[in-house]
Amino acid sequence: MSRIDRRTAIALGGATLAAGLLPAAAAAVGQRAPAGGILLFEPRLAEARALARQARGQRLIALTGDPVRLWRDRLKDVSGPIGGITRWSDYMLLRDLAFEQGLRIRREEHIRVAGQPMLVDWTAT
Numbered sequence: 001m002s003r004i005d006r007r008t009a010i011a012l013g014g015a016t017l018a019a020g021l022l023p024a025a026a027a028a029v030g031q032r033a034p035a036g037g038i039l040l041f042e043p044r045l046a047e048a049r050a051l052a053r054q055a056r057g058q059r060l061i062a063l064t065g066d067p068v069r070l071w072r073d074r075l076k077d078v079s080g081p082i083g084g085i086t087r088w089s090d091y092m093l094l095r096d097l098a099f100e101q102g103l104r105i106r107r108e109e110h111i112r113v114a115g116q117p118m119l120v121d122w123t124a125t
Contacts, residue, residue: 037081040070040094047113048085051121058083063090071097083123085111091120098124 041052043062067090103124111119
């Protein structure tokens with residue numbers, strides 16, 4: 001019988017947790033995201049990329065660079081829903097920008113993945 005050290009046990013537990021959370025979160029994205037509109041996602045995190053691929057009928061935009069500049073250059077005149085699968089810090093900025101544009105957050109779900117920053121799956125209309 002082989003022994004598992006603490007580091008391996010934690011890594012295996014995190015992988016198991018992530019595997020368990022991802023399908024549930026993907027189902028939530030597929031069921032709750034409104035058709036059409038835009039979905040911003042964090043391309044550096046595998047979980048965000050995987051969830052973005054589950055979205056249907058939305059235009060995907062990778063959140064690279066400055067989120068404020070992205071909003072001002074490409075999203076300030078968008079009509080229709082805007083959503084995201086973003087880090088908490090980006091969500092806070094984008095939420096305020098949406099509010100300035102007259103949009104309100106209608107859905108906010110926190111996705112915790114072991115060893116990664118918390119993701120927020122959100123929709124503003």
